[in-house]
Amino acid sequence: MAIENISLSGRKTAVSNKEMTFWERLYFIAIIKGMMITIKHFFSRKVTVQYPEQKREYSPVYRGQHVLMRDEEGRERCTACGLCALACPAEAITMKAAERTKEEMNLYREEKYAAIYEINMLRCIFCGLCEEACPKDAIYLTKSQKHVKPDVTRQSFIYGKDKLVISVEDGKSGKYAGLKPIQNKELN
Ligand code: SF4
Numbered sequence: 001m002a003i004e005n006i007s008l009s010g011r012k013t014a015v016s017n018k019e020m021t022f023w024e025r026l027y028f029i030a031i032i033k034g035m036m037i038t039i040k041h042f043f044s045r046k047v048t049v050q051y052p053e054q055k056r057e058y059s060p061v062y063r064g065q066h067v068l069m070r071d072e073e074g075r076e077r078c079t080a081c082g083l084c085a086l087a088c089p090a091e092a093i094t095m096k097a098a099e100r101t102k103e104e105m106n107l108y109r110e111e112k113y114a115a116i117y118e119i120n121m122l123r124c125i126f127c128g129l130c131e132e133a134c135p136k137d138a139i140y141l142t143k144s145q146k147h148v149k150p151d152v153t154r155q156s157f158i159y160g161k162d163k164l165v166i167s168v169e170d171g172k173s174g175k176y177a178g179l180k181p182i183q184n185k186e187l188n
């Protein structure tokens with residue numbers, strides 16, 4: 001058998017150069033067939049939604065934007081140990097540690113804290129390994145439907161503490177405390 005006639009998929013069809021008939025040249029049948037397909041789709045169940053007015057239900061295993069937690073006294077939990085950065089397969093996390101002073105006892109729970117903590121959202125694959133690795137319950141991927149907003153500069157996708165650390169009120173009220181993101185349906 002000639003190599004051009006071999007079909008591994010079994011779907012290969014021979015191209016014919018035969019001349020079109022009168023009806024084929026009118027394209028009338030082909031247009032009717034095309035219209036039938038369009039009409040069929042017109043009445044079939046729509047697979048698209050009118051976003052943002054309509055929103056799809058999120059998967060129960062959905063992971064949203066990260067938060068850096070505060071404890072019940074409003075102090076930052078993160079101790080800049082770097083375990084989340086080590087666990088991160090995308091190398092999306094960077095941080096710089098600093099030592100807490102006496103005056104900062106009400107700001108940071110541990111003696112060492114993250115003076116700079118950044119997540120590169122362009123790298124992040126929202127795998128959740130950072131929260132698994134954290135010994136201080138300091139980082140969570142919430143079920144928040146706050147998405148990372150589109151932008152034209154790479155720098156705007158580097159999320160620092162200003163975007164990650166929860167507010168003092170949320171820390172004190174325990175809004176996020178002790179809740180694994182997978183169980184928390186209330187976050188917004
Ligand atoms: S969710 Fe995964 S990829 Fe994103 S920062 Fe955490 S460990 Fe890295």
Ligand code: SF4
Nearest residue numbers: 078079081082084134
């Ligand atoms: S978020 Fe957790 S794991 Fe990451 S540096 Fe802070 S304390 Fe360590």
